[in-house]
Each structure stands twice: as structure tokens, then as C-alpha cells.
Amino acid sequence: MASNDPYQILGVSRTADAEAIRRAFRKIAKADHPDLNPGDKAAEERFKAANAAHDLLSDPERRARFDRGEIDAAGQDVPPRGFYRDQAEGAAGARYRPRDPFAGMGGGTAGAASFDPDDLEDILGMFRSRESGPRPGRDARYRLAVDFLDAVNGATRRLTLPDGRDLDVRIPPGLEDGQVLRLRGRGSPGSQGAPDGDALIEVSVRPHPFFERAGRDLRMELPVTLREAVLGARIPVPTPRGEVMLTVLPRSEAGTQMRLRGRGVAESGGTPAGDLLVTLCLVLGPVDNKLEEFLHGWSPAEAGDPRAAMRRKA
Missing domain, CATH: 1.10.287.110 (DnaJ domain)
Known part of the structure; x- marks a missing residue:
């Protein structure tokens, strides 16, 4: 047996x-x-x-x-x-x-x-044993991992349940890591006409290679060349909802922060979209002989000390 x-x-x-x-x-x-x-x-x-x-x-x-x-x-x-x-x-x-x-x-x-x-x-x-009667269904708990941009923009993703059934889960824009979504009536069935239980889905958000979240805003570092930082340029910038052109002003310093309005977490339920905060990151790139010869013969009028603030805090 x-x-x-x-x-x-x-x-x-x-x-x-x-x-x-x-x-x-x-x-x-x-x-x-x-x-x-x-x-x-x-x-x-x-x-x-x-x-x-x-x-x-x-x-x-x-x-x-x-x-x-x-x-x-x-x-x-x-x-x-x-x-x-x-x-x-x-x-x-x-x-x-x-x-x-x-x-x-x-x-x-x-x-x-x-x-x-x-x-x-x-x-x-x-x-005594409990008298039989209508009993609500139990809630079922699941976990679902979603991509960073799905949580930012919103999406619908399919969750395969342990019994082989599929469950379509709507990811609202702005969903936070660890947030629990409740799907009414998608848990265990109730008995004798009692309501079915709910499906409780804990969502984990995968990290993104260059976007980071700060509430409704997003942050990213944008690499720029020495020429682009000194002379200025229009640079393509990836955002969660497509590429846009960003104007880098002449003589921009590394660490300069620029704001792209409405390019952060998408609008949801009356909550306005967040912004994308772009920090310029200077990348020297390959050094050729001409640049090296120029620097040997160039002396800025005001050299300054980029490490002065570090020494003051030490």
C-alpha cells in the first residue's frame, strides 16, 4: 500500500x-x-x-x-x-x-x-470535529523575478505555478523590490460557495547595468570624452523609454549633473513620471602622440588642485 x-x-x-x-x-x-x-x-x-x-x-x-x-x-x-x-x-x-x-x-x-x-x-x-460549512479558500504565495525596466515602465509577465498552470501578472509602473501583489480569487478554491483565496506574489526586481533608482527618479553615469566635455556636444542617452539627445555644454566638468524630466519611473495612477538624473563621467580614452605633445607644451593659467577638497576632509 x-x-x-x-x-x-x-x-x-x-x-x-x-x-x-x-x-x-x-x-x-x-x-x-x-x-x-x-x-x-x-x-x-x-x-x-x-x-x-x-x-x-x-x-x-x-x-x-x-x-x-x-x-x-x-x-x-x-x-x-x-x-x-x-x-x-x-x-x-x-x-x-x-x-x-x-x-x-x-x-x-x-x-x-x-x-x-x-x-x-x-x-x-x-x-468534537468542526462542523462542515462554507470555508474560504486559502491564499497561495509565490515569488516572481522581473527585469528592472519592467518595474519602471510596467508590464505583464507570466508566472508558471507549481501545478503547471500559468498566471498572467500585471506589473504596475513603479513597483518596488519586495512588493507583494494580490490577485483576488487566484488562490485555493473555497468550498460550498465560499470565496476563493488570493494569490500573493512577492516580486523581486533584477538590477540594471547602469540605471539606479531613487524613489520615482532614476540615476545614471554618462561617459563623455575630453573633447565632448571641453567643446560641448549633443550625445545620445539611453532612457527607460527610448533614446534621447542630450546637450553637453562646453567646458562641462566631470560630475556635472543634468536632469531629463519625465524620463524616470513611468506615470502611474495619477502619480507623475519621475526624472532621469545624468552625471557626466569623464573618460580619457586612448592617448595619441598629438595629445601628449600638446600637454607637454600647455600650462593652464589657473592650474588649480583637484585633490584640495580631499586633503581638507582628511
Whole structure:
């Protein structure tokens, strides 16, 4: 007989963390999902068992109760020692009743006659199973990694769930790293007409090679050559929503900051778009003989000391 222990079904240890449990279920789902194995009853049963095991172990509270022996693998309360679940009244009226201490001893049940469970209603009430009724579905938690520009501009990205289904997630412009999105009704189904649970999606934003975020604004360093900084130039600048031309004024120093309005985080829900703050970064580039000869013969009228401020702070 196949084991009904959720840990054995998923093939994980009892100390496995949530990520290991998720990976184990995902592996089984990819192999045994009914959509991938039409007509294969054995695969379908394995998938159902894995789904039930994952449903139990992915819920920290229910997992803890199972580990303590308070509920079984199906999520049902385990009767206290010396009691049994009486199903004679149907699932809705099932209750715990004391076992007959003389059962199987050939002496009948004379000793149990005075132990009327109805007379002990108050004492045994804590051991009753919960009455069945509408129960809202549980929330499901997922993680989704998105590109930096998707978080800045907004996008729709597809999340593949552990059971193989796909979920389209709308990324609003300006989403922050670690923010949790709630998709109503996309969690576990409710029972008897109760509402379904929600999908809670924690989003992690991947870093960008040259953009950095500062609230609604973005920052970047723009390399410029010595000639462009001294003589001025119009330079193409990448922004989150396309390339624009930036005018670098003559005699611009390294570290000069320029602002491109509306080129930061995109507008969202009435919040105006942020700006792109561009800091000029002087790049000397290859040095040829002409530049070297010029510098040997050139002496600025006011040399200045670029490191004076550093010495003052030392």
C-alpha cells in the first residue's frame, strides 16, 4: 500500500524548508500532471497525492499541527487517546466518543453503560470535529523575478505555478523590490460557495547595468570624452523609454549633473513620471602622440588642485 505520509509522497525530509517542498512538488507535477498523461490513472493518482501533500506542508500552521500529531495527512483532527470518531450521524455530526474499555474481552460492555457521552457534553466538546460549512479558500504565495525596466515602465509577465498552470501578472509602473501583489480569487478554491483565496506574489526586481533608482527618479553615469566635455556636444542617452539627445555644454566638468524630466519611473495612477538624473563621467580614452605633445607644451593659467577638497576632509 502506498504511503500517505506527505513527506514520503513528496520525497523530502521532515526538516525540508518551504523551497525544497515547492521544488519537490513541481518535479512531480511536471512528470505526472493529468494534462501531460491523458488516460494514465496511476499518474493521476500520484499527482493528486502530491497535490494534497503540498497543500498540507506549504501551510506552516497545518504542517506544524501534522508534525505534532494533531491532524492526519488528510487534514482531519486526530481523536484523543481513548476516543474514536463516530460517523454514524454523518460527516456533519461526527463527534469523538470514548472507546469501550471492555471491547474484545468477551465481557460485553457493562462497564461502559454508565459512561454516557451525552452526559459529558461539556467535557468532550473540545474534542468534537468542526462542523462542515462554507470555508474560504486559502491564499497561495509565490515569488516572481522581473527585469528592472519592467518595474519602471510596467508590464505583464507570466508566472508558471507549481501545478503547471500559468498566471498572467500585471506589473504596475513603479513597483518596488519586495512588493507583494494580490490577485483576488487566484488562490485555493473555497468550498460550498465560499470565496476563493488570493494569490500573493512577492516580486523581486533584477538590477540594471547602469540605471539606479531613487524613489520615482532614476540615476545614471554618462561617459563623455575630453573633447565632448571641453567643446560641448549633443550625445545620445539611453532612457527607460527610448533614446534621447542630450546637450553637453562646453567646458562641462566631470560630475556635472543634468536632469531629463519625465524620463524616470513611468506615470502611474495619477502619480507623475519621475526624472532621469545624468552625471557626466569623464573618460580619457586612448592617448595619441598629438595629445601628449600638446600637454607637454600647455600650462593652464589657473592650474588649480583637484585633490584640495580631499586633503581638507582628511
